[in-house]
Amino acid sequence: SQKIEQNSEALNIQEGKTATLTCNYTNYSPAYLQWYRQDPGRGPVFLLLIRENEKEKRKERLKVTFDTTLKQSLFHITASQPADSATYLCALPFGVTGFQKLVFGTGTRLLVSP
Amino acid sequence: DTGVSQDPRHKITKRGQNVTFRCDPISEHNRLYWYRQTLGQGPEFLTYFQNEAQLEKSRLLSDRFSAERPKGSFSTLEIQRTEQGDSAMYLCASSLWDSLHGYTFGSGTRLTVV
Numbered sequence: 001s002q003k004i005e006q007n008s009e010a011l012n013i014q015e016g017k018t019a020t021l022t023c024n025y026t027n028y029s030p031a032y033l034q035w036y037r038q039d040p041g042r043g044p045v046f047l048l049l050i051r052e053n054e055k056e057k058r059k060e061r062l063k064v065t066f067d068t069t070l071k072q073s074l075f076h077i078t079a080s081q082p083a084d085s086a087t088y089l090c091a092l093p094f095g096v097t098g099f100q101k102l103v104f105g106t107g108t109r110l111l112v113s114p
Numbered sequence: 115d116t117g118v119s120q121d122p123r124h125k126i127t128k129r130g131q132n133v134t135f136r137c138d139p140i141s142e143h144n145r146l147y148w149y150r151q152t153l154g155q156g157p158e159f160l161t162y163f164q165n166e167a168q169l170e171k172s173r174l175l176s177d178r179f180s181a182e183r184p185k186g187s188f189s190t191l192e193i194q195r196t197e198q199g200d201s202a203m204y205l206c207a208s209s210l211w212d213s214l215h216g217y218t219f220g221s222g223t224r225l226t227v228v
Contacts, residue, residue, distance in 0.1 A: 008154070034216055041224075043118075043205050044157065046216025089156050093213065099169055101147060102217060104156035
């Protein structure tokens with residue numbers, strides 16, 4: 001069955017450094033992949049979508065890569081700030097085209113220290 | 115439009131009682147989703163609607179769970195005969211039919227069954 005894996009251990013980094021989070025998946029070839037941010041007690045917030053034919057996507061300090069051969073997406077936050085501290089979730093569409101829903105990974109918690 | 119609204123934000127109930135949650139999606143979105151999230155996990159898919167039609171239900175959704183979306187507007191999720199294992203955050207999200215702009219989530223309803 002399809003599986004989505006994110007590092008369950010929290011990632012601690014210093015302010016100003018680049019944070020890199022990983023999303024791996026198996027037994028599936030998604031047409032796209034999405035990344036979300038979730039703060040405690042709140043619902044996830046959509047950040048970026050990257051399609052299977054795109055190697056890289058950028059939005060301000062965020063960069064996402066998508067390697068369909070490795071079945072992996074990397075999510076980078078450059079010049080990280082304490083306000084970037086949150087849990088980051090990757091999500092892939094599952095189901096028949098036109099009737100798909102998103103399935104989420106477990107998320108990785110990012111802690112940025114001043 | 116102020117986004118996706120969920121009510122109530124918190125619900126404490128005794129085991130065996132019935133509870134109902136409401137979700138008001140973004141008015142232009144024709145898809146509505148229910149997810150459940152427990153601590154340290156990503157959101158788990160429960161069910162989704164396209165307009166008023168319930169298109170898919172997860173195997174996680176036992177017979178005690180029922181969801182409706184009358185007239186394709188707001189949705190309700192009812193849990194009958196609640197059990198302690200039902201304690202979780204219940205998230206509602208909405209999207210356009212193709213989901214390529216991501217899901218917009220509400221802040222969730224946190225259910226505690228005592």
